[in-house]
Structure formats: structure tokens, C-alpha cells
Amino acid sequence: MAQPTPTPTDFAQALIEEMKKSGHAFWIDPETHAEQHAFIATMIAEREERIARRKRLEEKIAGSLALSVILLVIGLLGSGVMTYLRSHGIGTG
Helix, strand or coil: CCCCCCCHHHHHHHHHHHHHHHCCCCCCCHHHHHHHHHHHHHHHHHHHHHHHHHHHHHHHHHHHHHHHHHHHHHHHHHHHHHHHHHHCCCCCC
16 A cells, blocks of 8 residues: 655655754744844845935936036137147137
8 A cells, every 4th residue: 555645744754854953954933034034124124225325325426427528628628729729829818
């Protein structure tokens, strides 16, 4: 006669019992477990906030750098144009 097929619940129970016997499971009360989950959720939220803050800062720095480069190019062009105009006697009166 064939052995009956164990249900998932039977399998889970056998696994839990075996883990308890071999010391691989550390069982804690539900309140402590919930506190640990809340702490981990807080850590994840703080990490996400830190990442978002860093991204905003990087965007601001990139924007400032781009604006500085544009102003530098405009200044160099203006300086070059003024040098050209002065060397060709344009605008001297």
C-alpha cells in the first residue's frame, strides 16, 4: 500500500519540527517580530529618503554646473567679439 501524499501543511510542520530540533530556527514572540519589521520598514524608508535627497542634490549640482558652463561660453564669446571689434577699429569713435 502506498503512503498518503503529505499536504503542504504537513510538510511545513515537519520542516518546522526538524528546524527546532537542529537549532536552525530562533523563535521569537510576535510582538518582538512586529517591532523588528517596523524597525526594518523605518530603515528602508530612511534609506529611500536619503537616496532621493542625494539625487535632488546631484540634479542641482548638475544644473549649476551647466549654467556655469553656459555663462562661461557667453563670456568668452563676448570677450572674443570685443577683442575683434577693437582690433578692427570698430566702435572707436
